[in-house]
Amino acid sequence: MEDRELIRAAIRARENAYCPYSGYGVGAALLAASGRVYGGCNIENAAFGPTNCAERTAFFKALSEGERQFRALAIVGGPTAGALQESISPCGVCRQVMAEFCPPDFRVLLAWGEGEGQYRALTLGQLLPLGFGPGNLNRERSERDADV
Numbered sequence: 001m002e003d004r005e006l007i008r009a010a011i012r013a014r015e016n017a018y019c020p021y022s023g024y025g026v027g028a029a030l031l032a033a034s035g036r037v038y039g040g041c042n043i044e045n046a047a048f049g050p051t052n053c054a055e056r057t058a059f060f061k062a063l064s065e066g067e068r069q070f071r072a073l074a075i076v077g078g079p080t081a082g083a084l085q086e087s088i089s090p091c092g093v094c095r096q097v098m099a100e101f102c103p104p105d106f107r108v109l110l111a112w113g114e115g116e117g118q119y120r121a122l123t124l125g126q127l128l129p130l131g132f133g134p135g136n137l138n139r140e141r142s143e144r145d146a147d148v
Helices: 003-014 054-064 092-101 139-147
Strands: 024-032 037-041 070-079 107-111 119-123
Touching: 003 024, 003 037, 003 054, 003 070, 003 107, 003 119, 024 054, 037 054, 054 070, 054 092
Parallel strands: 070 107
Antiparallel strands: 024 037, 024 070, 107 119
C-alpha cells in the first residue's frame, strides 16, 4: 500500500472523531502485515481520563481482531473547523503501545495532507528513542512469576 492511500484512510477515520471538548479531531490508519487497514479516531469523554487517542483506537481494533504484526501507521489531526494544516505526533502513551507490538523500524507517517511534501515519514525508534518494550523485561523471571 502506498503512503498516500494510508494517509487517505487516516483522513477518513478522522471524520468519525468524537471531540466536543477539544474541537481537535485526530484520525489514524494502521496497516497490518496481513494488508488490512484499521482506522481509528480520538474519542473524548467529559471525565477526560477515559478519552482514547486515534492511534490506540486503531491498534486496539486490530489487536482485538487477532492482528499482531504491523507495517505502518498514518496520523492526521487538527481543529475540526477547517483544513489540516500541520502534522501531529503521537502522545507518549500511544508510542508505548506501539513499542509493545512494533519494532523500532516501524514506519509512522505524520501527515497534514495526502499530497507530495505533505507528510513526514519517521520510525518508531525516532519517535521513542531508548524506549522500553517487551525485550527489556527479564523473561525468565516473568515466566517463573506466571507459574505462581
